[in-house]
Amino acid sequence: MRLVAFLAPTALWSVLALLLPLGDPAARAQPVQAPAQVSAQTPAQTNVGFQVIQVPDGQGQPIEVGLWYPTTAPVTGPARGMGALPVALGAPLDGANLPLVVMSHGNGGWFGGHYDTAIALARAGFVVAALTHTGDNYKDQSRATDMANRPRQLHVLIDYMLGTWAQHDRLDPARVGAFGFSSGGFTVLVEAGGEPDMTRVAAHCRDYPQHYDCQLLARTPPPAAATDPGAPHAWTHDARVRAVVSAAPALGYTFTAQSLGRLTLPIQLWRAADDEILVDPFHASAVRAALPSTTDYHVVAKARHFDFLTPCDDYTRKNIPSLCNSDPGFDRAAFHADFNAKVVGFFTKALARP
Numbered sequence: 001m002r003l004v005a006f007l008a009p010t011a012l013w014s015v016l017a018l019l020l021p022l023g024d025p026a027a028r029a030q031p032v033q034a035p036a037q038v039s040a041q042t043p044a045q046t047n048v049g050f051q052v053i054q055v056p057d058g059q060g061q062p063i064e065v066g067l068w069y070p071t072t073a074p075v076t077g078p079a080r081g082m083g084a085l086p087v088a089l090g091a092p093l094d095g096a097n098l099p100l101v102v103m104s105h106g107n108g109g110w111f112g113g114h115y116d117t118a119i120a121l122a123r124a125g126f127v128v129a130a131l132t133h134t135g136d137n138y139k140d141q142s143r144a145t146d147m148a149n150r151p152r153q154l155h156v157l158i159d160y161m162l163g164t165w166a167q168h169d170r171l172d173p174a175r176v177g178a179f180g181f182s183s184g185g186f187t188v189l190v191e192a193g194g195e196p197d198m199t200r201v202a203a204h205c206r207d208y209p210q211h212y213d214c215q216l217l218a219r220t221p222p223p224a225a226a227t228d229p230g231a232p233h234a235w236t237h238d239a240r241v242r243a244v245v246s247a248a249p250a251l252g253y254t255f256t257a258q259s260l261g262r263l264t265l266p267i268q269l270w271r272a273a274d275d276e277i278l279v280d281p282f283h284a285s286a287v288r289a290a291l292p293s294t295t296d297y298h299v300v301a302k303a304r305h306f307d308f309l310t311p312c313d314d315y316t317r318k319n320i321p322s323l324c325n326s327d328p329g330f331d332r333a334a335f336h337a338d339f340n341a342k343v344v345g346f347f348t349k350a351l352a353r354p
Contacts, residue, residue, distance in 0.1 A: 046070050048122040049091035050079050052111075055160045057134065063153055064132040066111035068122040070094050082115040083313045093167050095125060099175035099351045102157055102241075103130035104150060104191075106182030107216070107250070110138050114181060116310045120340035124348060127171060131157050136183070145222040147198070147251070150187040151236040154178065158238055175351040177243040179343065181308050182278065185249030189287065192244045193237045193263050196254035198222070204253055204282070212277050213250060241265070243350035245343050247308045248272055252286035260290040266350040268296040268343070272303035274327065296346060300339075302330040311336055 049071035054062040073091035078084050101121055105113045111130040118128040133150055135143025143149055162173045180188035190196065201222075205214035247270040269291065271284035278284070288297055300307070304326060311332045312324035326332045 046094070046123055046125070047073060047075050047091070048087045048119050049073065049089075049093060050087035051090050053165075055131070055157055057153065057156050059152070060149075061134050063134055063157060064111060065157060066115070066118070066130045066132075068115075068118040068128040068130075070098070070122055070125050070127075079112075079115070082112045083310065085116060085119050087119070093127075093170060096170050097172040097353075098125060098127050098170055099177065099347070100158075100161055100171050101126050101128050101177040101179055101347060102154055102161070103128060104154055104178070104180040104184030104187040105130070105133065105137075106184050107136055107144055108138050108141060109133075109181075109184075113309050114179070116336055117179070117340050117343055120344050121347065124344045126177075126344075126347065127161075129157055129161050141220065145217055145220045147183070147186065147190075147196070147222065148235055150183065151190040151238075154187060154191050155236045155238050158240055162240070172353075173240060175242065175353070176240045177245070177347045177351055178241045179245045179247075180249070181247045182305070183250045185246035185284075186251050188241070188244045189246055189249060189255065189260065189267075190235050191238050192241050192265055192267070193239075194255055195235055195259040196251060197256060197259070198254055200254050201251075208279075208282075211279060211282075243347060244268070245346060246270070246287065248275060248278055248284055248305055249287050250278055250283060252278075252283035252290075255287055255290045257290045260287065261292060263292065266296070266346070267291060268346045269298070270308065270339075271297075271299045272305055272307055273299050273301050274303060275305045277305035298342070300335065302327045303335065304330070307332050307335060308339070 049069045051067050053065050053067060055065050057063050068087070071088050071091040071094045073088040075086035076089045077086055079087050079089065103111070103114060103118065105111065111132045114130065118130055121128050131153060133153055134140065135146065135149060158176060162168055162171060178188040178191055180186070186196070201217065205211070205217060208214060243266045245268045269284060269288055271280070271288070288295065306323050307326055307330065309323060317324045
């Protein structure tokens with residue numbers, strides 16, 4: 001069976017493009033309003049607001065971004081394409097000096113792939129901005145192996161959220177975190193300062209041509225400069241990122257201890273014990289070996305690669321079953337309750353005010 005992840009087959013994501021609408025058009029049209037006034041006599045209830053925005057990118061098409069944030073407005077129902085969790089579409093933002101978490105999805109994904117984690121963070125008081133990577137999403141795989149473009153886009157998103165977004169003055173620029181899965185897990189490690197050595201790819205794929213990353217690279221070769229040992233490599237880093245969660249990071253073997261060992265920011269790293277896409281020990285385990293010993297490291301027993309995606313609903317199980325291929329003995333919903341709690345706890349501690 002062909003699976004989707006770091007190297008999602010284009011054909012399957014073409015089906016997904018027909019099946020999975022991106023957000024509610026009504027939410028897309030409504031800007032976040034000014035914070036509502038909450039009565040001192042009535043305890044505020046934290047719900048989750050949601051909208052979709054377009055972020056200008058001087059080097060490409062506008063970047064589509066899903067936003068989740070705390071609000072006291074009543075929920076209006078689930079956002080289209082994102083299960084049954086209720087949100088308040090286009091609701092006013094509540095709070096000030098809020099921490100920001102940006103999210104980077106895996107190859108062939110979209111901004112809503114981790115919406116339950118985004119909602120959990122927003123309920124805890126975070127503003128979450130998840131982008132759909134242009135050129136590497138379920139509709140467009142034209143730049144699927146241009147790995148340097150991903151952290152660059154994440155940098156563009158952080159710039160926008162902290163400087164241009166209508167409510168940027170309600171964010172705390174000193175409290176920015178990054179969450180990523182699969183290719184997104186690689187992205188956030190680079191954003192935090194990691195320097196991958198892409199010249200390692202050739203030897204790896206010579207020895208393991210059957211691995212999914214190597215199959216993708218064979219179908220869609222990366223830019224020539226990416227694997228040329230004599231070419232200068234300009235990876236985008238962003239010192240504003242103060243904490244990182246990396247789940248099942250791709251291309252872990254391209255990082256060295258010299259690259260990741262110098263990172264001093266808090267990092268939470270996750271590995272699926274039975275990852276069938278990013279095979280151990282070449283990815284998450286390789287990252288763990290290169291990171292400082294203080295890394296908050298979790299290995300999830302019986303988990304497969306896609307178990308880090310939001311638990312499947314009936315629609316996804318029927319139409320995209322390859323994303324729902326959990327081990328029969330693995331409770332994905334129960335895992336996500338624990339996963340989300342640990343991610344929220346990690347960012348809450350790592351991004352706490354001094």
